Amino acid sequence: MRLPIAAGALVAIATSLSPTQAFTASPSLSSSFTSRRSYVPRNVHRSQPRRASTISSLQMSADLKVGVVGATGAVGKEIVGCLEKRSFPVGNLRIFGSERSAGKEVETKFGAVTVELFSEDSARECDVVFLAVDGDFSLAHAENICAGDDGAVVIDNSSAFRFTDGIPLVVPEINAETTKGKKLIANPNCTTAIGLMAVWPLHKLFGLKKMVMSTYQAASGAGQPGMDELVDGTKAVLSGERDVAENKIFAHPLPFNVIPHIDKFQENGYTKEEMKVTWETRKICGLGDDFPVSCTAVRIPTSRAHSESIVALFDKPVDVAAARKTLEEAPGVKLVDNPDKLEYPMPLTATGQYDIEVGRLRENIAFDNALEFFVCGDQLLRGAALNAVIVAEAMLDNGALVGSS
Numbered sequence: 027m028r029l030p031i032a033a034g035a036l037v038a039i040a041t042s043l044s045p046t047q048a049f050t051a052s053p054s055l056s057s058s059f060t061s062r063r064s065y066v067p068r069n070v071h072r073s074q075p076r077r078a079s080t081i082s083s084l085q086m087s088a089d090l091k092v093g094v095v096g097a098t099g100a101v102g103k104e105i106v107g108c109l110e111k112r113s114f115p116v117g118n119l120r121i122f123g124s125e126r127s128a129g130k131e132v133e134t135k136f137g138a139v140t141v142e143l144f145s146e147d148s149a150r151e152c153d154v155v156f157l158a159v160d161g162d163f164s165l166a167h168a169e170n171i172c173a174g175d176d177g178a179v180v181i182d183n184s185s186a187f188r189f190t191d192g193i194p195l196v197v198p199e200i201n202a203e204t205t206k207g208k209k210l211i212a213n214p215n216c217t218t219a220i221g222l223m224a225v226w227p228l229h230k231l232f233g234l235k236k237m238v239m240s241t242y243q244a245a246s247g248a249g250q251p252g253m254d255e256l257v258d259g260t261k262a263v264l265s266g267e268r269d270v271a272e273n274k275i276f277a278h279p280l281p282f283n284v285i286p287h288i289d290k291f292q293e294n295g296y297t298k299e300e301m302k303v304t305w306e307t308r309k310i311c312g313l314g315d316d317f318p319v320s321c322t323a324v325r326i327p328t329s330r331a332h333s334e335s336i337v338a339l340f341d342k343p344v345d346v347a348a349a350r351k352t353l354e355e356a357p358g359v360k361l362v363d364n365p366d367k368l369e370y371p372m373p374l375t376a377t378g379q380y381d382i383e384v385g386r387l388r389e390n391i392a393f394d395n396a397l398e399f400f401v402c403g404d405q406l407l408r409g410a411a412l413n414a415v416i417v418a419e420a421m422l423d424n425g426a427l428v429g430s431s
């Protein structure tokens with residue numbers, strides 16, 4: 027039987043431990059492909075105050091049975107890391123994988139966990155299951171895991187259910203309330219989630235009318251295999267073994283290149299990745315089905331954290347000072363905008379950070395009532411794992427996620 031956690035037992039605390047500190051405090055929580063230490067430009071003081079998201083770390087009286095499917099992959103590893111660092115009330119952590127990783131042991135703050143071969147029955151024994159596999163896997167299993175009163179809450183990182191009516195697509199700082207009473211939640215595309223963290227507060231201030239986005243997306247957006255292809259290919263070229271790197275994951279060799287092609291081309295000439303930004307922005311922000319959003323998505327040879335150049339056109343006249351103040355106060359956002367000191371958002375500084383960085387903020391000179399700015403965010407955190415864990419925290423808060431006896 028699932029037992030509601032007493033509402034009063036959930037106390038959101040303004041965490042005094044910044045994500046940066048948390049990463050430093052947990053050096054053992056390493057991803058295999060990136061250093062936890064973010065690059066800090068020489069003239070930037072790392073002690074800049076960092077805010078946690080609105081729905082911050084929770085102190086809770088009940089512990090949950092938590093499942094992560096795909097915890098050997100790029101996103102799944104980070105989900106485990108976020109559960110650890112945000113003090114999510116994990117009573118029992120179970121990690122599921124395929125035959126490739128079943129039986130392996132994963133060291134976590136909750137103890138050593140042996141990877142179990144995934145089965146729907148085992149996943150249903152959990153209170154909440156984070157899916158970090160792929161769309162076909164989620165289509166096959168997600169609804170069965172959460173079916174019935176005794177099914178688990180499922181938070182899915184794939185694109186399988188993002189546009190399904192009745193299934194919330196959630197960036198918690200924007201539409202956490204849509205999770206109430208729901209068992210299956212879709213986590214947004216990483217590019218959309220990162221961009222909307224900056225666009226949403228500006229939308230509330232000036233009223234968004236149109237948006238044009240150009241992205242610069244890291245190799246790890248294609249998971250661990252994408253990251254491996256970038257690293258191995260770069261080594262092969264630098265060592266003189268090859269003139270041009272090999273490619274299997276990306277449409278063309280990524281080292282020393284940029285590729286204006288992510289996901290499949292659609293009939294309208296956009297790629298699916300680009301259309302996801304359009305479709306998901308409309309759904310998450312509650313804008314109309316024909317709300318104008320246009321994106322060009324480009325893969326670049328960085329390892330982690332996506333960058334986005336955004337031109338946002340508004341109903342009201344824009345005021346750059348007011349926009350800066352709003353962004354400074356927005357949860358999950360860090361304004362990094364001191365061109366004089368060479369401070370602006372970059373993948374090296376955004377990597378490993380919970381907050382997305384926004385900077386290069388200026389009034390656009392080509393359009394009326396328009397702002398132009400640059401955003402960088404760790405797509406494995408805000409664009410996937412962190413977003414999913416904050417969704418679960420929000421569901422604990424509103425009673426959609428409860429513990430079981």
Ligand SMILES: NC(=O)c1ccc[n+]([C@@H]2O[C@H](COP(=O)([O-])OP(=O)(O)OC[C@H]3O[C@@H](n4cnc5c(N)ncnc54)[C@H](OP(=O)(O)O)[C@@H]3O)[C@@H](O)[C@H]2O)c1
Nearest residue numbers: 096098099100101123124127158160183184247249250410
């Ligand atoms: N990478 C990103 O930046 C990003 C951002 C947002 C959303 N996403 C989405 O998140 C999901 C995971 O992406 P990723 O980048 O983490 O991929 P990934 O690095 O390739 O990892 C995939 C994971 O899925 C597991 N898996 C594969 N087949 C399985 C099966 N039959 N049963 C159980 N586990 C299975 C793998 O475990 P084994 O080793 O055991 O096979 C592995 O842990 C995808 O839907 C992706 O679109 C990714």
